[in-house]
Amino acid sequence: MSKASEIAPPAGPGTHTDGDPLGEVLHLLQLTGTFYCVPELSAPWGIRVPDLNGQLVLIAMTEGNCRVEFENGDELTLSAGQLVLLPRGHAVDLSDAPGNTLTPLFDIPATRHNARFETMVHGGGGALTRMTCGVLNVDHAAADRLVSLLPNAIFLDSFDPAAGAWVQSTLKFLAEEARDPKPGGETILTRLTDILVVQAIRAWLETASDQETGWLAALRDPKVGRALQAFHQSPQVGWSVGGLANAAGMSRSAFAARFKALTGEQVMQYATRWRMQLAGAELRQGRRSIAEIAAQAGYESEAAFSRVFKKTTGRTPGSLRRA
Template identity: 65%
Template sequence: MSNIVAEENNPAPVSTDKRDPLSEVLHLLNLSGTFYCVPELTAPWGIAVPELAKRLVLIVVTEGKCILDLKNGDVLELGHGQLALLPHGRAVDLRDNAGSPLTPLFDIPAKRHSPNFETMSFGGGGAMTRMTCGVLKVDHVAAERLIELLPQVIFLDEFDLQAGRWLEGTLQYLAEEARNPQPGGETVLTRLTDILVVQAIRSWLKRSPDQQTGWIAALRDLKVGKALQVFHKEPDASWTIERLAQHAGMSRSAFAARFKELTGDGVMNYVTRWRMQLACSELKNSGSSLAEIASSVGYESEAAFARAFKRVVGQTPASFRKL
């Protein structure tokens, strides 16, 4: 654990990191693809996509059209050069036309090229629709927190000038790789899909109305955002309100008040809960000992860590790991 001691006569330096706090969270998305598919679908066709909990689902139409039914009364029609990101992996129906019958996704034969990549040919032999689809997850608490705040669907159109020239070029490249696979094409397709997911999220953040309060507003705040940035980078340090206020360039009282105003949470309560979220991830995804995990989130004593964990999570670290 970092040996950083808060002393009034030894103030912490203000962070000089050039990456803004929200960009830092995007950097931590650390996407890992669990499934990629390139379907070739001929009308009539319909696919019932089940809920894919805690996954992001990207659907890119590179040729033809697709009707995306969110099953809540909202329907989107995606054409060539358009994409939809489903940040919460909700169940959706995909069709060429509204009346086409549905087939469950996992009942449709597919050709598997690797454990995570497959192609699919399906439909009645009519008009062609080609898509590239990806199912991905994130592996960092900050990224998970951001995903929780995203809407049910994010839509992007290559013909929308605000989306930028990058989208048009990326989708053209994606379509060409899907139509005419080249050596290494699977790697290209998966990497481009990952890029599109990040860019879709960036686009939503740019377009979304300025939020006056909440976690994203706190990250965007010029002062509080700096403090969050350094804390997220070093959650194991000996943080106090005073030390975080120094990174924000504010007095202790002004920082605490501004932090509460933006997040609705007290500074040290936020610190503790964030550390416990990191600990939960480590308990589920690593073989580290409880002492190692305690140290990684800022506790010198395993007993103190266990007490804090039970207070926040409602059970002991050992019990949580067994779930």
């Protein structure tokens, strides 16, 4: 049997339980930019953005207006200082007015400045619209779990006092960089775009604070959240139910019951699935051997790890490595 399910770590200075469990999940987002684009669009214009395979898509308006039409027929109009995040990258149509001809995104010529950054000029020569767009992936089990809970679109208005004055300042900075690029401007644009993605998710989390059950509710729970934070910080440690209950400051039975009521999972079932999600990400990256990943997940042998991985995910570690 693996040490991952048997050893209860000691409580005390070595167990990090202070802080904000939900904030820690945001810290683990580990955004990886696929590409960033700064389009300059002149009326009339229309763009058909295809489904981007579950990647996060951010559209931050810095000048003019943009109609966003979703697959279900819903519409949203963005003005300068507003943005929308599409957590699953569903297809959308963008235009400056209803009825415009829609050109497929990848049919529009663009100027590639480096492997991940491009600019685009498109449209009929009329009123200008500028925006900064980012297509990003997340690279952590915590981030994947969080993104799966987000709605199909998150709207953020920088002029809303709840958004914070710095969001408006960030968008103004984006606008200045897009209009008058300077050395290093691509780096600034991409980093600011990443920050805006996190801010959009934070804004949504504040509106989702009334959930009574589920993973977010568990993270917000004063005691269960402490245990989850300790586990997420060191998932390779040989946590037991008793060890996590100790981190939460609860009895073993009370913690197990509260955890199941909030998350719908048994404590060690959650721990095992989480470890296998982390291991799956490592396997896809291909930087470490299966034996190294097994040890990192807290398993004494590659065989024991492989059995649990297959039972949890339905795939062998080797097949995921080859995918």
